[in-house]
Amino acid sequence: MEIRPIHNERDYKEALQIVSGLVDADPAPGTPDGDHLEILATLIERYEAEHFPVDLPDPVEAIKFRMEQAGLSASDMQPYIGNLNRVYEVLNRKRGLSLSMIRRLNRELKIPAEVLIG
Structure with missing residues (x-):
């Protein structure tokens, strides 16, 4: 088992191919193949975080998404926003979120604070 850093797109694709085969084999944790899978997955995750960063969603879009998920109307949002x-x-988007709104939306609707602050 040779493990090396992922430096470029070619290394990345090769690692993905190896991981795909290992996932299909479903090795038990703690076995050589299981350890190989875990290490490669960590390297892939690091490479993707550096080369394919995911932006946080817009705060208002996150609120609307949570409203849709929970079947909430604008009236239902009064305890959280006013x-x-x-x-x-x-x-x-005519008014920003206050700190108290962010806290209530985070605590009650479980919208991540870092998304609401964005």
Whole structure:
């Protein structure tokens, strides 16, 4: 088992191909193949984080997405954002989120704070 860093696209594709075969074999954790899979997965994850970063979603889009997931209306958002007029201002990007709104949305609707702060 030769393990080396992933430096370029060719190394990345080769590592993906090896991992694909290992995943299909489904090795037990702690076995040589299981360790090989775990190490390669870590290297791939690091390479992808550096070369294919994922931006955080827009705060308003995250709120709308959570509303859709939970079947919430603008009226249902009043406990987290404020009166209905304020809810519409936030959803239409005419007003930013306050710290207290961010805290309530994070705590009650489980929207990550780092997304809401963005």
